[in-house]
Amino acid sequence: MSTTSDHPTPGPQARAPWNHALVIGLGRSGLAAVDLLVGLGVRVRGYDARESIEGLPVDLSTFLGMPQPPDAAFEGIDLLVLSPGVPPQEIRRRAERLAPSAAIHGELSLAMHLVCFGGQPQWPAVPTVLVTGTNGKSTVTALTGALLQADGRHPFVGGNLGVPLCERLLETLRGAQWIDSLVLECSSYQLETLPPVPTDVAMIINVTPDHLDRYASMEEYARTKARIFGGLGATGLALLDADDEWTDRLAPPEGSGQPSEIPTGAWVARVGDPKTAVVEDDGAAQQLVLYQAEKYPRSSLRIAGGHNARNALFALLAARHLGVSAEACQRGLERFEGLPHRMVRVRELDGVVYYDDSKATNVTSALAGLRGLERPFVLIAGGLSKGDDLTPLREVLARQGRGLVAVGKAAEEFAAMAEGVVPVVRAGLMDDAVPKARALAKHGEAVVLAPACASFDQYKSYAQRGEMFTAAVLGLE
Structure with a gap:
């Protein structure tokens, strides 16, 4: 079934490096990818196991209500877009057989590819922060965005949190002003299809058991999380938790001789290391302390819990690395009210x-x-x-x-x-x-x-x- 929805007419500068795409999974992120690709002039097919989907472009060719997309859906495609909930292994094998030249992306990696490598004048590259972790990533993403906003910046804050990035790119095609920075929450599912993209700050807040129905082991899950560091350059900052058991395995101490998941040259900082960032109790009140000198009253942060004080350290380090002033960080902490459905x-x-x-x-x-x-x-x-x-x-x-x-x-x-x-x-x-x-x-x-x-x-x-x-x-x- 196909129904109409508004989508932009491709402008003279709106181009994509693909001609024929198959989008598998037509939830919010899948539909965002569909609309963006249609807006770029790509001929798109969509698949979903559900029998009926609202809001599809009228000219979208669909394969609905089947347990798996049929072979015909892959014919002639040069782009395959997978929704995060779709495990990619089996689909990759089918694509290798049926469409071996097709690029494979998730919705987030599709959007990042267009921003970083697509040559689109509408979306010039901007400073980028990528956030992952089993727990706390939504809070850290939102708080990092709040600190940037307190500095007068206009970041896009989303990804796995809230609005898909493809939706924001589509708004720009329709005439909206582009943003000046990206703060993106990345789930492990999204990282499965995310290639290295230019990144200024990348962080793993923690790694604890989760999604073990999808990953064969904790090792596989942790290494998937570590894909977030792939695009860090010589001026990039990698943030990890000093007390997390996976930190030394993903980023072994210098001189250990063990391979690291973090590119050579990137700066590695561990939250919880007194030389980097800690929550300090001076006897009268707690302080959030960066680099042993820069202090913010814990009471400035209005959300409760020791875990949120530690989350704030990640956000502060990211914001300061992007040049946000200490005064703006203080204002951002005071204004942040937390996230819905989180205590x-x-x-x-x-x-x-x-x-x-x-x-x-x-x-x-x-x-x-x-x-x-x-x-x-x-x-x-x-x-x-x-x-x-x-x-x-x-x-x-x-x-x-x-x-x-x-x-x-x-x-x-x-x-x-x-x-x-x-x-x-x-x-x-x-x-x-x-x-x-x-x-x-x-x-x-x-x-x-x-x-x-x-x-x-x-x-x-x-x-x-x-x-x-x-x-x-x-x-x-």
């Missing part, structure tokens, strides 16, 4: 505080929020499991938990984890889970939605899950 206080009712941490889609992320709480809590957890070890959640429930409401496909797995530690109940959707959590919580405690799982068994996204939680909480009498 957001929804309301207090009968002495119980309700928190939406729906963005905690794995165990490590859930723990980061729970360990920052100063009161006992009832946990709502479960969803589509990523295969994480739940033992750390059992330990934090034993110390501070008052109950567990288990939801989603992984409900029984979570119930078994908490059995004998806290009272456990099972629930359906949030309008069922929230009242059951309320019944378990007492005055002075909290109810926290920190699922430690993906949302796709019951919801379209973690955002929809959080919105339904919030609505259920606000609906409590």
